[in-house]
Amino acid sequence: xxxxxxxxxxxxxxxxxxxxxxxxxxxxxxxxxxxxxxxxxxxxxxxxxxxxxxxxxxxxxxxxxxxxxxxxxxxxxxxxxxxxxxxxxxxxxxxxxxxxxxxxxxxxxxxxxx
Amino acid sequence: xxxxxxxxxxxxxxxxxxxxxxxxxxxxxxxxxxxxxxxxxxxxxxxxxxxxxxxxxxxxxxxxxxxxxxxxxxxxxxxxxxxxxxxxxxxxxxxxxxxxxxxxxxxxxxxxxxx
Numbered sequence: 066x067x068x069x070x071x072x073x074x075x076x077x078x079x080x081x082x083x084x085x086x087x088x089x090x091x092x093x094x095x096x097x098x099x100x101x102x103x104x105x106x107x108x109x110x111x112x113x114x115x116x117x118x119x120x121x122x123x124x125x126x127x128x129x130x131x132x133x134x135x136x137x138x139x140x141x142x143x144x145x146x147x148x149x150x151x152x153x154x155x156x157x158x159x160x161x162x163x164x165x166x167x168x169x170x171x172x173x174x175x176x177x178x179x
Numbered sequence: 180x181x182x183x184x185x186x187x188x189x190x191x192x193x194x195x196x197x198x199x200x201x202x203x204x205x206x207x208x209x210x211x212x213x214x215x216x217x218x219x220x221x222x223x224x225x226x227x228x229x230x231x232x233x234x235x236x237x238x239x240x241x242x243x244x245x246x247x248x249x250x251x252x253x254x255x256x257x258x259x260x261x262x263x264x265x266x267x268x269x270x271x272x273x274x275x276x277x278x279x280x281x282x283x284x285x286x287x288x289x290x291x292x293x294x
Binding site: 098100107153155165168 | 223
């Protein structure tokens with residue numbers, strides 16, 4: 066079963082607006098990652114935040130992590146039509162061999178209208 | 180440089196047949212993962228290799244599924260006696276080294292359709 070749950074399931078905004086997507090998870094994690102998937106294309110890693118970090122930035126992306134609430138948010142500022150995609154949060158924890166399989170949520174469909 | 184590649188990109192087979200899906204990871208990446216993504220869902224973990232050995236196969240749904248990575252590079256996911264429920268996109272990912280903080284680089288996937 067999938068651990069993460071994203072909210073909302075779908076989001077439609079105007080180009081230039083900010084998009085905020087949320088993710089909740091159920092068990093302790095080592096880190097949390099956000100991925101983007103365009104229609105017909107593979108998953109692309111966006112950003113990783115460790116369990117001891119609270120906020121991280123990468124270009125127009127801002128990720129926060131609240132381990133007490135077991136939740137994370139992804140903010141995309143000044144959205145563009147090219148940001149239209151599905152966004153997934155994925156949680157990672159230590160498994161055999163000290164590496165991390167990822168547990169994905171169902172994803173959020175973001176549509177950015179030109 | 181070249182990313183993760185997967186072949187074939189599409190595979191249509193009949194119920195009960197055997198299929199093999201291939202993954203070529205990024206050169207030098209020691210960790211390799213297989214995931215399965217059904218329509219409208221996120222990827223679900225199947226198996227993880229560190230080098231040649233399967234370090235975690237807890238996601239394989241049953242004994243019809245098997246994966247190998249004999250030389251620590253290319254991996255093959257094998258599905259015996261395919262069922263219609265096996266239809267999905269099978270994703271492969273690789274990661275450069277041990278540790279819990281590495282992003283995973285995904286291939287484009289193989290879309291498997293079982294008729």
